[in-house]
Amino acid sequence: MMEQPTAKLDEIEQAARAIFDVMPYTGxxxxxxxxWDQEEASTQRDEALRYARAAVRAVTQAPQxxxxxxxEPEACEACGEALQLGDPVYWGDGLLHALCxxxxxxxxxxxxxxxxxxxxxxxxxxxxxxxxxxxxxxxDARNDELCVDRFGLVMKAKLAAARCKGRAGxxxxxxxxxxxxxxxxxxxxxxxxxxxxxNFAMMLHNRGGRIETPSPQTGLVAQPLSEWHEDDGxxxxxxxxxxxxxxxxxxxxSDWPGYHTHWTPHPEIPTxxxxxxxxxxSAE
Ligand SMILES: [Zn+2]
Numbered sequence: 001m002m003e004q005p006t007a008k009l010d011e012i013e014q015a016a017r018a019i020f021d022v023m024p025y026t027g028x029x030x031x032x033x034x035x036w037d038q039e040e041a042s043t044q045r046d047e048a049l050r051y052a053r054a055a056v057r058a059v060t061q062a063p064q065x066x067x068x069x070x071x072e073p074e075a076c077e078a079c080g081e082a083l084q085l086g087d088p089v090y091w092g093d094g095l096l097h098a099l100c101x102x103x104x105x106x107x108x109x110x111x112x113x114x115x116x117x118x119x120x121x122x123x124x125x126x127x128x129x130x131x132x133x134x135x136x137x138x139x140d141a142r143n144d145e146l147c148v149d150r151f152g153l154v155m156k157a158k159l160a161a162a163r164c165k166g167r168a169g170x171x172x173x174x175x176x177x178x179x180x181x182x183x184x185x186x187x188x189x190x191x192x193x194x195x196x197x198x199n200f201a202m203m204l205h206n207r208g209g210r211i212e213t214p215s216p217q218t219g220l221v222a223q224p225l226s227e228w229h230e231d232d233g234x235x236x237x238x239x240x241x242x243x244x245x246x247x248x249x250x251x252x253x254s255d256w257p258g259y260h261t262h263w264t265p266h267p268e269i270p271t272x273x274x275x276x277x278x279x280x281x282s283a284e
Contacts, residue, residue, distance in 0.1 A: 016052035020044060074128070076100050088125035088138050088146050095132070098125040098146050103153035122150070151195075155202065158195050170203045178204065182212040222262035225251070235263045 017036055023044060025033050034041040073082040077093060078100035088098035090108075101107050108122045109115055116122065124143045126135035138146065169175035185200035204211060222238050228251065237247040237260035247257055248266065 012049065012052045012056050015056055016045070016048040019051045019055075020048040023048060074130075074132075083128045085128060085130055087128045088142060089128045089135070090123075090125050091132075095128070099149060099153070103150045103157070122147075151198065154195050155199050159199060171206065173207075178207060178209040179212050181207065181209075183214070185211055186214065220264050222264050225261055225263065228263055232263075233266070235266050238262045238264070 020036055020041075034044060036045060074095055075082050076089075076095060076097045078096050081097070083089060083095060083097070090096050090098055090101055092101070105116050105122060110117075110120060110123060124138045125146060127138055127142060129135055170181065181200055181204050185197060185204065188196040188200060201211075222240075228235065230250075230252070232250075234248060234250050237249070237257075239260050240262065247260055249256060
């Protein structure tokens, strides 16, 4: 930031006048305090100017120097704290710390002032550099950090809500195993809320483990031929090891191959896409 020499002089004089006004009065008791412009005040004036030059030099070299152009430092509209250089900020009615805008997507709009569509990210904040006109967009790194912090707020809120409902014990191996945490994480993947999944991942991370995937045995188990009864009807037949397509039918069929040893239920009967389209067409 370049400073005009005259602006600097004004600043020094302004500071010197303020110092002059609070300097201890050393004159005779029966006289009024001297004012800045009085001839007799020259000694005190010079002294005040000396202090002011030192003070202005010191503060303009401080990292917060950019704020000194303003009477008051810029503050966050939400929390009232002074903005620090490098803070991620958004412009609302005034300047706001990025995290003071809250963690929810509905608190934000896109560049066209429209609500955020699904899949549209919360816009990047600007980085406060003391000059509203020249603030720069947050870098990839700063935005990543902010997004993690923002997500952390939502995780904490969900954890707090769960604690209020009496849920506890994730950090106690006696109450909650790594397999339990893994199973709950996988269960919540299917339910679809990324915040729940993140919280279980956080718990696993803090317990120092990996996500244990359930053993594949929970899938289909083939029954032996002896378990098949006429009432089971047409089913899917297998010969282990499986190295050819399965056979669908029953041992009573004329084309029964005769060498299959195990069976699983017949696949679910699907809906016909053509019939579905026709039904939708006639409904309009
Ligand atoms: Zn704030």
